[in-house]
Amino acid sequence: MSLLAVRELVVRFPLRGRGLLARARGVVHAVEDVSFDLERGAALGLVGESGSGKSTTARAILGLVRPTSGSVKLAGTELTTLSERARRPHRRRIQMVFQDPTGALDPRLTVGAIVSEPLAIQRIGTRRERRLRAAALLDLVGLDSGALERYPHEFSGGQRQRIGIARALALEPEVLVLDEPVSALDVSVQASIVNLLAELRARLGLAYLFIAHDLAVVRHVCERVAVMYLGRIVEEGPREKLFARPRHPYTQALLSAVPEPDPAAERARRRVVLLGDPPSPANPPSGCAFHPRCPRVAEVPGDRCRLERPRLAALDTSGLRSACHLDRPGESAVTAPNARDGSGARGS
Amino acid sequence: MTPPAGSTRERALAAPGPWRRAAQDLRANRPALAALCFLVLVVAGSLLAPLWPLPSPVAIDLRDEPRPPVAPWTSCLVPGFEPEYWELSAPDRALVTLRQSLFGDLQTAHWLGTDAKGRDLLARIVWGSRTSLLVGLLATLTSLLVGVAWGSIAGLAGGRTDALMMRVVDALYSLPVVFVVIFLITALDGWLAAAPPWLRVDRESIFYVVIGLFTWLTMARVVRGQVLQLKGSDFLAAARLAGAGRAWLVRVHVLPNVLGLVVVVLTLSIPSILLFEAFLSFLGLGIAPPRVSWGLLAADGAESIHPLGLDWWLVVAPAVAMGSVLLALNVLGDGLRDALDPKGGRA
Numbered sequence: 001m002s003l004l005a006v007r008e009l010v011v012r013f014p015l016r017g018r019g020l021l022a023r024a025r026g027v028v029h030a031v032e033d034v035s036f037d038l039e040r041g042a043a044l045g046l047v048g049e050s051g052s053g054k055s056t057t058a059r060a061i062l063g064l065v066r067p068t069s070g071s072v073k074l075a076g077t078e079l080t081t082l083s084e085r086a087r088r089p090h091r092r093r094i095q096m097v098f099q100d101p102t103g104a105l106d107p108r109l110t111v112g113a114i115v116s117e118p119l120a121i122q123r124i125g126t127r128r129e130r131r132l133r134a135a136a137l138l139d140l141v142g143l144d145s146g147a148l149e150r151y152p153h154e155f156s157g158g159q160r161q162r163i164g165i166a167r168a169l170a171l172e173p174e175v176l177v178l179d180e181p182v183s184a185l186d187v188s189v190q191a192s193i194v195n196l197l198a199e200l201r202a203r204l205g206l207a208y209l210f211i212a213h214d215l216a217v218v219r220h221v222c223e224r225v226a227v228m229y230l231g232r233i234v235e236e237g238p239r240e241k242l243f244a245r246p247r248h249p250y251t252q253a254l255l256s257a258v259p260e261p262d263p264a265a266e267r268a269r270r271r272v273v274l275l276g277d278p279p280s281p282a283n284p285p286s287g288c289a290f291h292p293r294c295p296r297v298a299e300v301p302g303d304r305c306r307l308e309r310p311r312l313a314a315l316d317t318s319g320l321r322s323a324c325h326l327d328r329p330g331e332s333a334v335t336a337p338n339a340r341d342g343s344g345a346r347g348s
Numbered sequence: 349m350t351p352p353a354g355s356t357r358e359r360a361l362a363a364p365g366p367w368r369r370a371a372q373d374l375r376a377n378r379p380a381l382a383a384l385c386f387l388v389l390v391v392a393g394s395l396l397a398p399l400w401p402l403p404s405p406v407a408i409d410l411r412d413e414p415r416p417p418v419a420p421w422t423s424c425l426v427p428g429f430e431p432e433y434w435e436l437s438a439p440d441r442a443l444v445t446l447r448q449s450l451f452g453d454l455q456t457a458h459w460l461g462t463d464a465k466g467r468d469l470l471a472r473i474v475w476g477s478r479t480s481l482l483v484g485l486l487a488t489l490t491s492l493l494v495g496v497a498w499g500s501i502a503g504l505a506g507g508r509t510d511a512l513m514m515r516v517v518d519a520l521y522s523l524p525v526v527f528v529v530i531f532l533i534t535a536l537d538g539w540l541a542a543a544p545p546w547l548r549v550d551r552e553s554i555f556y557v558v559i560g561l562f563t564w565l566t567m568a569r570v571v572r573g574q575v576l577q578l579k580g581s582d583f584l585a586a587a588r589l590a591g592a593g594r595a596w597l598v599r600v601h602v603l604p605n606v607l608g609l610v611v612v613v614l615t616l617s618i619p620s621i622l623l624f625e626a627f628l629s630f631l632g633l634g635i636a637p638p639r640v641s642w643g644l645l646a647a648d649g650a651e652s653i654h655p656l657g658l659d660w661w662l663v664v665a666p667a668v669a670m671g672s673v674l675l676a677l678n679v680l681g682d683g684l685r686d687a688l689d690p691k692g693g694r695a
Contacts, residue, residue, distance in 0.1 A: 064585055088591040096589055104582035108604040108690060114583075117600070118590035151690040167586065 001076055002037035003207050004061070004094070004175050009034040009070035011053070011060045015282060028282045030056040032231040034070070035312075038175065043201060043208035045222035045239075047215060047254070049278055053231040054211045055099075058177045061209070062096055063087060074175070092122060092171035099180040101160035105152040111138070111163055112148035118170040137166040141196060158189035162196065169200070177209045182217060194220055215258050219243060227251045230289040231281055233312055237320030247315065247322040249296045250274075288325065300325045373687035380683020383676040390673060394477040398443035401425060401451040402471040403458075404432040406638045409466030414652065414659045416461045417469075423457035434638050461661040463648050469661065472640045473669050479629075479641035480622050480670070484677075486556055487563040487621040491614060495567025500602060502568070503575025504594070510572070517568050520561075526627075529558050533633050555634050563621055570613050574606050608688045615681025619674040626670070642670050 011031040031053045038044050046054045060067040063079060072079045074093055082090070095118075098104035105114055115137050116130040125133065135145035141162040152160055161181060168176055181197065182190040194217055201208060201221075212218050218225055219239060226236040227250065235248040246252045253272040260266040274293045279285055291297050291305035304325050312323040374380055393400070407430050429451070431444055460469040502513040536554050578584060584601055592600075622642075628634035629643025630650070637644065645666035652662040 062589055064588065084593075091589060091591040096586070098582040098586065100582060104586055106583040106601055106605070109600075117587060121587065121590040121592045121596060153691050164586075171590065 003040045003042075003075055004038035004209070005071075005073040006037075006057075006061060007035045007071040007073075009057065009060060009072065010068045011056050011065060012068045026282050029231050029284050030281060031060060031067075032284075034228075034231075034233055036226055036233065036236060038207050038209055040174065041201070041205045041207055042224065043210055043222040045218035045225040046209065046211045046228060047213060047218055047225060048228035049213065051230075051278060051281060052228040053281070054228055055179055056231075057228070058096070058179050058209065058211055062094060062177060088122075092118070093173055094175040094177065095168040095171060095173040096177040096179060097161070097164050097168045097181045100184050101157055101164050102152070104164050105160060107152055110149050110151060111143075111155075114152070114163060115148075115166045115170060118167060122171060124171075133170070134166075137170055138163075140169065140200070141166045156189075157185050158193060161185060161189075161193055165193075165196070165200070169204070172204075173206070175207045175209065177211070179211045180213070181210075183212065183214060190217070197221060215243075215254065227254065230278055230284055232289060232323070233321075234290065234324070235320070235322045236312070237318065237322075241318050241320045247320065247327055248290075248324050249294050249326070250290050251322075253295070288323070296326060369690075370687040374683055377683040377686065379679050380687075383679040383683070386676045387673070387680065390477065390676075391481060393474060394481055396443065397474050397478060398433075398436070398440050399447050399450075400474065401429075401447065401455055402474060403428075403455040403468035404430055405467060405471040405475040405640055406434065407432045407467065409462065414462055414464050414662065415458055415466070416659075417459055417661050418457045418461075420457070420459050425451075425454040426457050427453050427455075429453040429455040460665045461659070463662055464652065464659075469645075469665055472645055473642070473665060476640035476642045476645055476666075477669070477673075479635050479639070479643075480625060480673070483556070483559060483625040484618050484622055486560050487618055488614060490560040490564045491567040491617060492610070493564075495564030496571050496606070496610060498564065499568040499571025499573075500575050500598065500606070503572040503579060504598070504602070506576075506579070514569075514572065517565050521565050521569075525562050529562075529628060530631070530633055532558050533628075552635060552639070555628070559621065559625065563617065566617055567610065567613050570609060571606055574609055575602055578602055578605055608685050611681055611684045611688065615678055615684075618677055622670065622674065642666055646670075 009031055010033060013028040013030055015026040015028055034053070034057055036044060046057065048054050056065060059065045061072050061079075063082075063084075067080050070080065074090060077090060079087060079090060105111075109117070112131055112134045115134040119125060119130045119133060124130070131148065135148060138145055138147055143159060143162055143166070147155070147159075147163070152163065155163065165181075178197065182193050185193060197208070198221055200206060208221065210218060210222050223239050224237065225239055225242050226233045227242075227248065228234065229250050235242065235246065235251045242251065243255065246255050249272075253274050256270065256272040260269055272295055274295070276293055279289070279292060285292050285306075287304070287306045287308050288294070288310050294305065297305050308325070310323040310325050310328070312321050313328070314321050315327055374384075429448075431448065433440075433444070436444065456468075456470065458468050458470070460473065462468055463472070498513060498517070502510045505513075533554055578601065584597055587597055587601060625634055625641065626643030626646055629641045630647040632647075634643055635641040645662075649663035649666055652659040
């Protein structure tokens with residue numbers, strides 16, 4: 001049994017006007033049919049453009065937004081049906097690190113109060129024990145315990161993120177959800193935080209759900225990667241497989257945008273440039289949500305991409321799952337000859 | 349995870365809490381401290397008004413024209429005190445008795461002069477401060493209790509509750525306050541005169557209720573705006589992730605973050621309420637003679653400006669009294685805001 005099992009998670013937000021008598025005007029499909037597993041001690045990267053539903057997926061798992069449907073199981077306990085009160089004891093097992101380290105720390109509290117706040121909320125230990133624990137946690141993330149009595153504004157962005165990480169670790173969680181933990185930081189600081197996160201995972205046996213749009217960071221931290229587009233996972237699999245031979249055209253486009261450090265490889269790199277912006281999640285395209293921007297839509301015979309939504313399914317024994325008609329030409333009634341060959345020309 | 353013992357850690361554990369730090373900051377701020385001391389003196393002087401060897405604020409001396417101030421060093425205490433007041437409360441009567449046993453019939457000479465009816469101006473200012481301070485206290489309490497609660501609840505609840513609560517505020521806001529107050533006081537005054545005795549409230553109480561009714565609106569709006577902003581913040585989300593209930597969120601995060609703003613709004617609104625009281629009393633709708641308020645004194649002063657001459661002390665003395673209290677409130681408010689903000693430097 002996996003530690004965190006997400007099944008068919010759907011989050012939709014009603015779009016309503018302002019005022020007393022406003023009526024729902026539509027629905028934003030923020031997260032549609034997202035399923036994945038996170039094993040104990042593993043790290044899963046969730047990547048995608050902004051608006052692809054990565055953060056909403058995280059917030060739904062944590063219970064900060066109410067999922068419309070679907071299931072989130074933490075070590076076998078279904079979380080989505082729990083009341084706020086019943087959920088409280090399970091809260092400590094899954095914690096979060098936020099993107100903006102400044103907004104995540106209450107400016108009116110000292111660092112000591114911030115880091116020990118989860119313990120105080122869960123009524124763990126005496127005041128003095130909590131302070132000692134806070135000092136130990138600061139030590140763990142590489143901060144001096146002199147920080148206890150100082151305020152967040154006295155620290156740099158990287159140090160603030162360390163404080164946020166210390167707070168997330170206060171309850172000794174098994175799962176840490178990291179919502180773009182380094183994207184708001186200076187590039188020079190990003191590496192140190194990424195290394196800290198990798199080190200903490202090894203030391204404490206944490207499982208990470210790592211949300212990012214920076215593929216290099218995800219590649220460094222996570223063994224498995226899931227790519228989201230417009231609220232759905234379009235491809236998911238082991239890091240090596242996904243980075244070496246991406247199968248979904250969207251993943252191919254994403255990866256082709258990453259610069260290569262080697263100049264020769266960089267010159268040989270062929271970019272797949274996507275046209276236009278992602279469509280509005282309030283009005284997602286029919287069939288495959290990616291079809292209006294897909295550079296390879298012509299390779300699938302007929303109107304299949306526009307009419308039929310591809311399933312996310314395992315392709316072979318490699319553990320890679322992809323949701324593209326190119327990979328499964330045989331499943332449709334409109335089977336074109338040589339479609340296999342077409343998909344064989346994959347790669348960038 | 350046992351922490352290694354270290355002197356930094358021990359010091360950090362013994363460091364003062366945020367409230368102690370705020371108090372230290374305030375103590376280091378000289379102007380704010382001076383303002384606080386001044387206000388404490390004013391409040392004490394005002395509460396103990398019957399105890400001071402002042403002339404009666406209503407004893408009329410019609411022998412001659414308004415008399416100009418007498419310097420205390422030329423004439424300090426003179427006999428002639430008459431315990432003449434309006435209906436006083438029991439503690440005030442006790443204070444008057446104490447005063448008589450302490451000072452006999454001695455009273456201060458007219459250090460600030462007298463008004464056209466020969467009443468001592470200093471005594472009237474001291475007694476009048478009671479009205480102003482009561483109005484200020486009332487405005488503060490309604491702002492804090494009703495305004496902060498209303499704004500916080502609306503902001504936290506959101507949705508329809510919020511919309512409904514804020515429409516109430518909008519509706520009250522859109523009323524022309526001065527006209528409503530004038531209308532209410534005149535209308536209720538007549539109606540209450542005919543009411544059965546157990547329902548009879550004096551006009552002063554109506555005046556206070558009406559002022560209380562309108563003073564919390566700005567506070568409610570400002571607090572709601574701030575709460576809405578806080579509600580979307582990640583640190584509130586972090587506390588919820590640790591299992592914090594609504595009470596915890598309000599106590600630990602919302603109120604402390606709203607406090608600085610509340611102090612600012614208070615320091616801005618109390619002076620305007622004091623001026624509003626003065627304005628209503630000036631119009632004859634607030635405090636009724638023989639009672640005194642700073643507004644009535646200002647009205648008297650304004651009357652003294654006439655073509656035959658200017659009894660300047662009747663204008664200057666109430667203005668200085670009111671101005672110094674308002675200035676002290678502002679300085680104290682500034683100091684409080686700085687002290688409560690951890691980002692405020694200790695320079």
